[in-house]
Amino acid sequence: MPLRDLAGTTALVSGAGRGFGRAIAAALVKAGATVVGVARDRGRLDDVRARLGESFVPVVADAADPVAAGLLIDTHRPDTLVLNAGAIPLPRPIHHHTWETFSRNWEVDVRHVFHWVRESLLLPLAPGSVVIAMSSGAAVHGSPISGGYAGAKAAIRQLTAYAADESRRAALGIRFVSLLPPLTPGTDLSAAAMAGYAARQGVDVATFQRRIAPAPTLEQVGDAVVGLASDPGSDHDQDAYLITPAGLAPVT
Numbered sequence: 001m002p003l004r005d006l007a008g009t010t011a012l013v014s015g016a017g018r019g020f021g022r023a024i025a026a027a028l029v030k031a032g033a034t035v036v037g038v039a040r041d042r043g044r045l046d047d048v049r050a051r052l053g054e055s056f057v058p059v060v061a062d063a064a065d066p067v068a069a070g071l072l073i074d075t076h077r078p079d080t081l082v083l084n085a086g087a088i089p090l091p092r093p094i095h096h097h098t099w100e101t102f103s104r105n106w107e108v109d110v111r112h113v114f115h116w117v118r119e120s121l122l123l124p125l126a127p128g129s130v131v132i133a134m135s136s137g138a139a140v141h142g143s144p145i146s147g148g149y150a151g152a153k154a155a156i157r158q159l160t161a162y163a164a165d166e167s168r169r170a171a172l173g174i175r176f177v178s179l180l181p182p183l184t185p186g187t188d189l190s191a192a193a194m195a196g197y198a199a200r201q202g203v204d205v206a207t208f209q210r211r212i213a214p215a216p217t218l219e220q221v222g223d224a225v226v227g228l229a230s231d232p233g234s235d236h237d238q239d240a241y242l243i244t245p246a247g248l249a250p251v252t
Helices: 019-030 042-055 066-076 104-122 149-169 188-201 205-211 218-229
Strands: 010-014 034-039 056-060 080-083 130-134 175-180 240-244 247-250
Touching: 010 019, 010 066, 019 034, 019 042, 019 080, 019 218, 034 042, 034 066, 042 056, 066 104, 080 104, 080 218, 104 130, 104 149, 130 149, 130 218, 149 175, 149 240, 175 218, 188 205, 218 240, 218 247
Parallel strands: 010 034, 010 080, 034 056, 080 130, 130 175, 175 240
Antiparallel strands: 240 247
């Protein structure tokens, strides 16, 4: 299928107030889309609005709320849906977690992706729409001081692949894909994780950061999302990609 011009289209980004979500919203606005940004923090959303202008429409809501998912899908009918909201895990080894802290990312990250993906299929979104769920490199490599985070992100990857299969089976023409970024400087989650892993290894954060593979910038993550949003894809496209400084790499 031909690439899609994002100018004049509507994108909806959850978790748009900070980190990846903020960078993704900026990239989509730059590409010409009107971006509906969803987050719980009004102050953060107002900051993004001040930076991006009228093309950014702030909506204060809990992305994990199924009612919010249904109402916002029905109201805005986005051409591009980016599911980025998530909780910052408690950086402790497994035996220092309770079930409540261990399962936090299942209750927020996975729950929110489930509700929005379900609504996208039920409506359904228009043919050619693209739904992008932010998973994590931890879904492949693990994250031993993040409780259930890695498992939750793996579940998001699988859930998105299941939705892609349902779209193909029903000939809906909606592309579902998950992105797996590594620890990326500039996000609150990465700052907490890097501090935790540095302490675990007995080094400072700068030393730990030099030991791990180079990460993409927030701007590169935003550009990767725009590239996928511009490509409605085909039945033979990959359902999951790692994000690297060199671009997207299919998850095998």
